[in-house]
Amino acid sequence: MTSLKPILSHIDNIPSTPGKFKPDKSSLYYLHHRFRLHSTLPRIAFWTLVFLAFISVFFFMSPPSTTAPRRGLRTTASYGGSGWENQVKASAKIRSRNGHSVLVTGAAGFVGAHASLALKRRGDGVVGLDNFNSYYDITLKKSRKSQLLDRAGVFVIDGDINDAVLLRKLFGLVHFTHVLHLAAQAGVRYAMVNPNSYIKSNVDGFVNLLEVAKSTNPQPAIVWASSSSVYGLNSKVPFSEKDRTDQPASLYAATKKAGEEIAHTYNHIYGLSITGLRFFTVYGPWGRPDMAYFFFTKDILKRRPISIFEGPDHGTVARDFTYIDDIVKGCLSALDTAKKSTGSGGKKKGEAQFRIINLGNTSPVSVNKLVSILEKLLKVKAKKKVVLMPRNGDVPFTHANISLARKELGYRPTTDLEAELNQGMCLEHFLRV
Numbered sequence: 232m233t234s235l236k237p238i239l240s241h242i243d244n245i246p247s248t249p250g251k252f253k254p255d256k257s258s259l260y261y262l263h264h265r266f267r268l269h270s271t272l273p274r275i276a277f278w279t280l281v282f283l284a285f286i287s288v289f290f291f292m293s294p295p296s297t298t299a300p301r302r303g304l305r306t307t308a309s310y311g312g313s314g315w316e317n318q319v320k321a322s323a324k325i326r327s328r329n330g331h332s333v334l335v336t337g338a339a340g341f342v343g344a345h346a347s348l349a350l351k352r353r354g355d356g357v358v359g360l361d362n363f364n365s366y367y368d369i370t371l372k373k374s375r376k377s378q379l380l381d382r383a384g385v386f387v388i389d390g391d392i393n394d395a396v397l398l399r400k401l402f403g404l405v406h407f408t409h410v411l412h413l414a415a416q417a418g419v420r421y422a423m424v425n426p427n428s429y430i431k432s433n434v435d436g437f438v439n440l441l442e443v444a445k446s447t448n449p450q451p452a453i454v455w456a457s458s459s460s461v462y463g464l465n466s467k468v469p470f471s472e473k474d475r476t477d478q479p480a481s482l483y484a485a486t487k488k489a490g491e492e493i494a495h496t497y498n499h500i501y502g503l504s505i506t507g508l509r510f511f512t513v514y515g516p517w518g519r520p521d522m523a524y525f526f527f528t529k530d531i532l533k534r535r536p537i538s539i540f541e542g543p544d545h546g547t548v549a550r551d552f553t554y555i556d557d558i559v560k561g562c563l564s565a566l567d568t569a570k571k572s573t574g575s576g577g578k579k580k581g582e583a584q585f586r587i588i589n590l591g592n593t594s595p596v597s598v599n600k601l602v603s604i605l606e607k608l609l610k611v612k613a614k615k616k617v618v619l620m621p622r623n624g625d626v627p628f629t630h631a632n633i634s635l636a637r638k639e640l641g642y643r644p645t646t647d648l649e650a651e652l653n654q655g656m657c658l659e660h661f662l663r664v
């Protein structure tokens with residue numbers, strides 16, 4: 232069996248990025264040569280061993296990771312213990328009258344960190360969950376945890392929404408009244424690099440979470456992040472919840488749209504109260520480094536050329552930039568207005584609330600305008616290169632109709648992109664990370 236070592240040692244080297252794994256044949260040649268050199272062994276023994284080697288490889292080889300890459304692997308066994316359980320319970324403790332106990336997934340993310348903090352500050356119990364994947368710099372996620380969440384007393388568990396054992400354990404420890412589900416593989420362009428990470432987190436992970444939530448007694452109400460990207464190729468503006476969303480332009484959008492349909496199914500069959508919020512380009516301090524305003528700032532300061540996209544026929548590319556505080560207010564209001572789920576232990580007992588609501592700013596800003604604001608603030612002239620927007624998943628224009636959010640959530644965004652950037656809060660933070 233020692234001859235199998237060269238083959239089995241390759242199992243440890245399987246790259247976590249799907250698509251990059253190519254089986255290395257050298258080990259088999261090595262094995263073959265050894266057996267030819269020692270031709271005393273009958274051929275049949277050789278082929279039996281080769282066969283056994285293949286069986287062993289397939290048996291022991293776990294499939295390559297399809298989530299965004301992570302550092303290290305944890306097993307469920309590393310959760311638990313009375314100290315850990317006490318931290319979970321303490322973090323979930325409600326400290327205000329009529330407060331909620333909320334499980335926030337994606338808590339170390341941009342929106343998750345801000346929302347967790349806001350909930351904790353007003354006296355809700357909050358437990359965070361995040362897998363700290365390396366889609367973008369993990370240091371930023373860790374800093375949000377240590378500098379914002381740890382200090383506020385929000386316990387963030389390093390775990391995955393695909394881990395049903397962990398989720399059941401958490402729901403067993405705490406009666407969560409609500410789940411604010413923000414964990415997802417975000418970003419439009421990365422879907423062409425690592426498509427499976429979108430399926431793993433945005434589809435598989437969401438179903439796993441809903442499966443556990445629907446079996447809990449009593450069931451929590453779910454508020455989750457969909458995206459303006461579901462409007463895809465829709466050209467009717469402003470985008471209303473009644474508009475068609477069956478023409479996604481990216482796999483990211485397709486998984487968010489799938490999430491909306493999946494959510495409807497769990498609402499219909501199991502009585503889970505579910506609100507999907509379609510966020511429109513969120514910006515602010517501690518923001519995501521893959522967003523245009525972030526890398527434009529860096530490139531302008533480094534005097535590097537920046538690509539300004541234009542749509543077909545020289546059409547303007549614009550985004551309905553929405554400030555993080557407005558988005559957080561919308562999330563909290565969605566939690567507050569969420570009706571109770573009607574099912575329990577997997578059985579529906581009546582119709583439950585189902586909502587899909589836009590959270591935008593209703594004032595799109597063109598890329599040209601964004602760049603000129605940055606130029607003014609940074610006091611550096613950008614080296615602009617106008618290029619036709621590539622077909623990589625981006626859409627030319629987003630603009631939210633927020634009448635439903637106004638009616639349902641009392642949502643009134645108050646922050647203007649230029650005024651906010653002028654205050655320097657966002658930029659100051661960009662330059663530090």
Ligand SMILES: NC(=O)c1ccc[n+]([C@@H]2O[C@H](COP(=O)([O-])OP(=O)(O)OC[C@H]3O[C@@H](n4cnc5c(N)ncnc54)[C@H](O)[C@@H]3O)[C@@H](O)[C@H]2O)c1
Binds near residue numbers: 390
């Ligand atoms: N920021 C925006 O402009 C925007 C726009 C539309 C929709 N959204 C949606 O809002 C939500 C939050 O976005 P964000 O900007 O904070 O992104 P983010 O990437 O900063 O946060 C998402 C967090 O989820 C975690 N995560 C990913 N997969 C996970 C998994 N399987 N298990 C546990 N944790 C996992 C990541 O580590 C990350 O910290 C996402 O669902 C995103 O799709 C964001």
